[in-house]
Amino acid sequence: MSRKSKKNAHDTVDASGDLGGQGYSSSTGNAEDSSRGSVPVVTLEELESDKYNMNHPYRGIAIIINNQYFDEHLKLSNRSGTEVDGLALYAVFQEMGFSVAVHENQTVTEMVEILQNASKEDEYHSHSDCFMCAILSHGKEGTVYGTDGAVELENLLKYFKGNACPGLVGKPKIFFIQACQGDNFDKGVSMNVVDAKGFMPNENITKIPTQADVLIAYSSVPGYYCWRNSRNGSWFIQALTEVLQKSWKKCDLLTILTRVNRKVAFDFKSETSNPSINDMKQIPMFTSMLTKQVCFTPKE
Template sequence: MEEAMCIESPQNQDVADAKPVSETDSFPFGSGKSETHSPKPVATTIQTTSEFYSHVYKMNYPNRGKAIIINNKTFDRNTGLNERRGTDLDSSALNCRLSELDFDVDLHHDLKAEEIKNILKKAADLDHKDNDCFVCAILSHGEDGFVWGKDKKIPINDLMEPFKGNKCVSLAGKPKIFFIQACRGTKFDEGVDMNVGDVKGFMDVEPQFSLQKIPSEADFLIAYSVVPGYYSWRNTISGSWFVQALSEVLMKHAQNLDLLTMMTRVNQIVANKFQSNTSNPNMNEKKQIPCVTSMLTKEVYFKSK
């Protein structure tokens, strides 16, 4: 049954970013085997006391930072994964939006699992001391806790691990933002009917900075295209619901809203604007809601430099 559910036709329709499987493994962020202890790294991010305790991240370093987009469209035959038609519109939209926000964007297509891990490991090894933050967008098939390289799946936690504060010290205390467009299971959101009426419109001294300890897991934001357990929808002509909504919100509001508020706007667009339109009646008229996991400790603004 699942095999039939994931077959795409050449017409303009909505499809799900998942391998046709009935069971998925779970590997949430922060789980996994315990780490061996290594010498504590010396922090290279220097902040004044007022910056450290501010409610807003410092975003006036010389550079906005590195952004990496992984766009996987085709997959090895033995994976059983369909081509992700429409994803090139997503990668192009994100490339434009992030470039407009002054990020140094690297766009990669159709990478194997080890290639993805190596690219992100190299990015984490860079010196980010002059950067505001880091962004990574992964567009691929997925399961809960995993995304797919073109050859095999990867635990999402493995991709984020090198950026933790105790590993990438030049990003310690700075935002690490991940956008993940991929399925997280095989359930469909049937939605719920609502009766909607006819409504129109819808004095601080700065002492010498002292050493402060912060959680190594802090300052991450992971924006998933869908909640755990569910399919994530992508239109074969116009791109995925989540990334297109994200692109729209960044274009309109990046100069005046903080990131979490913008992600709430993205949730609203995906929830209210989209509904699946497919020739398979079992997949038709389904809904979707993104899911944002935030370990941010401050507000993120992308105002022009």
């Protein structure tokens, strides 16, 4: 069930280390210490619902930060194929009704400024369903790279905490991180598949936590590489955009991400000229602080 690479396309990883010529300071920005403006208003019906309200006038802002080229001193390889990921994300986010902004090859300072500025769009956020952001770059556990250095994810995501972004309080903030979380490879494990008979077949004002209502989906688990094909794009973004395109109108977000996990786990394996890293596997993961179901009701 492997996803075959196209001719002259190569799988590689989004991480530091010797493997792809990648080598890897953390830059910080200060989130607001307290809420701007008045306490957000929510109806009792909305508060008690099992689903987030997706009937605001706007779906929300979706930001794509796509870093392909890096300063020479970092000794990071170019992320060939990531342009395919960016186009696929842009298309599906637009279809879902988001106002999409794409930023390519951003420094750490620029990445911080983009997200800090986006968090301040209180008037727009107050009339929106949610916020979405995809970051595509090199990385390691807890860290992603701008074109000039590394930044901890916490220093990018903190601008959307409840005490820093009142317009999005009680609304889902969704982040997709396409970047390695380490330098281990997942060799996979073999299993025999049998059918049901045992035969082998063919192949009101209330307080909520400031960390609430956030979901972060990572392309790999902590400590592990993730894979990207130079022609087709990264495995995680390929699977994510395909499943979103098919299912965003009818499935909740956690169901969608579980299907993405399954697709990456079963449909992909590395195909490289280096036998030591050939036939490798990958599994994404997501961390959810959501308090309700995210169901993307189509906009009229």
